[in-house]
Amino acid sequence: MYRYDQYDQTIVDERVAQYRDQTQRYLAGTISEEEFLPLRLQNGLYVQRLAPMLRIAVPYGLLSSQQIRKLAHISRKYDKGYVHFTTRQNIQLNWPQLEEVPDILAELASVEMHAIQTSGNCIRNTTTDQYAGVAADEIEDPRPWCEIIRQWSTLHPEFAFLPRKFKIAVCGSEEDRAAFLLHDIGIQLVTNDQGESGFHIFVGGGLGRTPVIASSIREFLPREHLLTYLDAILRVYNRYGNRDNKYKARIKILVRAWTVEVFAERVESEWAHLKDGPATLTGDEIERMKSFFTMPDYKTVDAQALDSELQQTAGQNKAFARWLERNTRTQKQAGYRSVSLSLKPAGVAPGDVTDQQLETIADLADRFSFGELRSTHNQNIVLTDVLVCELFELWELARAAGLATPNIGTINDMICCPGGDYCSLANAKSIPVAEAIQRKFDDLDYVYDLGDLELNISGCMNACGHHHIGHIGILGVDKKGEEWYQIQIGGSASKDAALAKVLGPSLSREAVTDSIEKLLDVYVENRLEGETFLAAYKRIGIDKFKERVYAPTA
Amino acid sequence: MPQLLKDGQVIDNPWQIIEANDEADQEALPSGDILVPLSMWLNNQSVLENHSGAVGLWINGDEEIEGIAQSIVTAPVIAINFPKFVDGRGFSVARLLRDRYGFKGELRAVGQIIRDQLFFLKRCGFNAFEFDSEIDLDEGAQSLADFSDAYQVAADQPEPLFKRR
Numbered sequence A: 001m002y003r004y005d006q007y008d009q010t011i012v013d014e015r016v017a018q019y020r021d022q023t024q025r026y027l028a029g030t031i032s033e034e035e036f037l038p039l040r041l042q043n044g045l046y047v048q049r050l051a052p053m054l055r056i057a058v059p060y061g062l063l064s065s066q067q068i069r070k071l072a073h074i075s076r077k078y079d080k081g082y083v084h085f086t087t088r089q090n091i092q093l094n095w096p097q098l099e100e101v102p103d104i105l106a107e108l109a110s111v112e113m114h115a116i117q118t119s120g121n122c123i124r125n126t127t128t129d130q131y132a133g134v135a136a137d138e139i140e141d142p143r144p145w146c147e148i149i150r151q152w153s154t155l156h157p158e159f160a161f162l163p164r165k166f167k168i169a170v171c172g173s174e175e176d177r178a179a180f181l182l183h184d185i186g187i188q189l190v191t192n193d194q195g196e197s198g199f200h201i202f203v204g205g206g207l208g209r210t211p212v213i214a215s216s217i218r219e220f221l222p223r224e225h226l227l228t229y230l231d232a233i234l235r236v237y238n239r240y241g242n243r244d245n246k247y248k249a250r251i252k253i254l255v256r257a258w259t260v261e262v263f264a265e266r267v268e269s270e271w272a273h274l275k276d277g278p279a280t281l282t283g284d285e286i287e288r289m290k291s292f293f294t295m296p297d298y299k300t301v302d303a304q305a306l307d308s309e310l311q312q313t314a315g316q317n318k319a320f321a322r323w324l325e326r327n328t329r330t331q332k333q334a335g336y337r338s339v340s341l342s343l344k345p346a347g348v349a350p351g352d353v354t355d356q357q358l359e360t361i362a363d364l365a366d367r368f369s370f371g372e373l374r375s376t377h378n379q380n381i382v383l384t385d386v387l388v389c390e391l392f393e394l395w396e397l398a399r400a401a402g403l404a405t406p407n408i409g410t411i412n413d414m415i416c417c418p419g420g421d422y423c424s425l426a427n428a429k430s431i432p433v434a435e436a437i438q439r440k441f442d443d444l445d446y447v448y449d450l451g452d453l454e455l456n457i458s459g460c461m462n463a464c465g466h467h468h469i470g471h472i473g474i475l476g477v478d479k480k481g482e483e484w485y486q487i488q489i490g491g492s493a494s495k496d497a498a499l500a501k502v503l504g505p506s507l508s509r510e511a512v513t514d515s516i517e518k519l520l521d522v523y524v525e526n527r528l529e530g531e532t533f534l535a536a537y538k539r540i541g542i543d544k545f546k547e548r549v550y551a552p553t554a
Numbered sequence B: 001m002p003q004l005l006k007d008g009q010v011i012d013n014p015w016q017i018i019e020a021n022d023e024a025d026q027e028a029l030p031s032g033d034i035l036v037p038l039s040m041w042l043n044n045q046s047v048l049e050n051h052s053g054a055v056g057l058w059i060n061g062d063e064e065i066e067g068i069a070q071s072i073v074t075a076p077v078i079a080i081n082f083p084k085f086v087d088g089r090g091f092s093v094a095r096l097l098r099d100r101y102g103f104k105g106e107l108r109a110v111g112q113i114i115r116d117q118l119f120f121l122k123r124c125g126f127n128a129f130e131f132d133s134e135i136d137l138d139e140g141a142q143s144l145a146d147f148s149d150a151y152q153v154a155a156d157q158p159e160p161l162f163k164r165r
Helices: A006-027 A033-041 A065-078 A098-109 A143-153 A223-240 A251-258 A260-274 A283-293 A303-316 A318-327 A355-368 A388-400 A431-440 A444-450 A509-526 A533-540 A543-549 B038-043 B045-049 B089-100 B115-123 B137-145
Strands: A045-047 A052-056 A062-064 A082-085 A091-093 A168-171 A185-191 A197-203 A215-222 A328-330 A336-341 A352-354 A372-375 A381-387 A455-458 A472-479 A482-489 B003-006 B009-012 B034-037 B055-060 B077-082 B106-111 B128-131
Touching: A006 A033, A006 A098, A033 A045, A045 A098, A052 A098, A062 A065, A065 A082, A065 A091, A065 A098, A065 A355, A065 A372, A082 A355, A143 A168, A143 A223, A143 A283, A185 A223, A197 A223, A215 A223, A215 A260, A223 A251, A223 A260, A223 A283, A223 B089, A251 A260, A303 A318, A303 A388, A318 A328, A318 A336, A318 A388, A318 A444, A336 A355, A336 A388, A352 A355, A355 A372, A355 A381, A355 A388, A381 A388, A431 A455, A431 A509, A444 A509, A472 A509, A482 A509, A509 A533, A509 A543, B003 B106, B003 B137, B009 B137, B034 B038, B038 B045, B038 B055, B077 B089, B089 B106, B089 B115, B115 B128, B115 B137
Parallel strands: A168 A185, A455 A472, B034 B055, B055 B077, B077 B106, B106 B128
Antiparallel strands: A045 A052, A052 A091, A062 A372, A082 A091, A082 A352, A185 A197, A197 A215, A328 A336, A336 A381, A372 A381, A472 A482, B003 B009, B003 B128
């Protein structure tokens, strides 16, 4: 993974000092509330319903075991002994003290971490595929490009006060696991006819109140021009994005107002001035970045022998077999697998993990996964590069720590925002809805029979729980001061990205789980052999689902 | 006399800002150094040439400067007004003036700026700062040096960090 040199370390250390001074001036009353707001937001600090919330950056989801141990320590010393993994691969502390945030940031800086630009109207953490570097369908490892973008976007002097937040994702594989078409800029690594690598650039995607799938503005951007082209997009957006109405301020609204053709032309004409300028990437810099993401020291193994041994073990242990099927995934390196540690056992807020579990995760990473791990936008942890013959041992240890619930990719692996229990923006609670669904669907055979199913829950239309792109989405709404829930179906975050459609009038919380069950009944009754919920929905349409859920009760 | 932070020093600010008005009435203009609105600068050069003091201009961050850049870069002072400190358009306009149109004079940030923006403002090419709120300029000047280095190319640094590390 990327390691700081003295320049990176100095910048992060100076950021801590700057924010410490700002916090002191705020507490002394020499910075007003209004002026402090963007300063604290751009250091990750929200003021929430019950306490401040600190969002810590995990650049493109990559973490070392040392960093995880530090997070465990921070959660014990400054918080209540647990942290929350978010849908942007970041980590949130729910109960830090405003006065102590500079100390927390200093602790983070000591392990090459920060909370820079994790919130506020600026360029946020760049996200990517949790299987970067090991995915069998990978075209190119996206992480060197993510790090190049991280450095370019960190404290960019021109783009710290944008009209609205700005999110970038990079996709380096055939399958999209980064939901890159739902970002302000989506970057797809591609190779042109001459065999040169470059980028297909999309803009204007996003969730929130007005969900939009991004549009292509440049089919091939040669790799050395990445930063000058990003500068051009951001400059056009910074100058012409709407600043009067925050609900119309995202780049997607500008792209729609101008049309994508006009937007692309404006970017091209701005870029004409910047192209080949000093920010043009050099071959040396690209190679330097790639040198941080080399493959670990794989053993040469007899993959076939290991695999048949594994199948034998699985044949003797049903619980292990279930976990193996749902929570592990083959890699392009034979003899190794990637393991998902589920942060979604029933009864725990999705994505929450205790300090003790963090310590265990760090130990597992050291022992089985070359000391590295990844956070995922589905709010789980992935350990890559696990030797197949060590999977059983890993499973036993993970299970003892409550990290081996075999539910990855199932209905119980839902994405869920913190909702009304924590967030001051929320219209409704989301965690109790998630829990009720997990309790309802606790029959594993039934859950596995349903197959891959993405269920996403947001407590308000800001869509942190990505409800628009769930196969089933649940949105908390406020109806005259009461919490109600709208159900949507048919969304997808994959390359066939689609936005879900609203099923009908919103429902009470009590009615949500029963309605989900009805949706699943319709699917099970109508599916063809091997057909997923999403595929069945696309074939039979929304009406059958709608009729069942809203049928008058006898 | 009001004070100004310029090139890292706290100095007297003799410049008076003339509020938006298309017509320059020589009688109505105050004596001394003045910063006039863009429209006055563009439309009343003959009047302004006869002004007793020095004349510069001010623009808003949303100004389309592409078409008029050549006629303003000759000014000794260009001020960019920030109607709200969170309105970041002025940062881009400053960079265009410095990087693209070669403006060499004083580039001044005016309006609702805050000291915690000074480092970024300086990087975008501003070298003078006129606050509309009461602040201790000597203390505020420390924020110009919040960081000793930066990753990006900007008006104050022609080479990105990756070419210097």
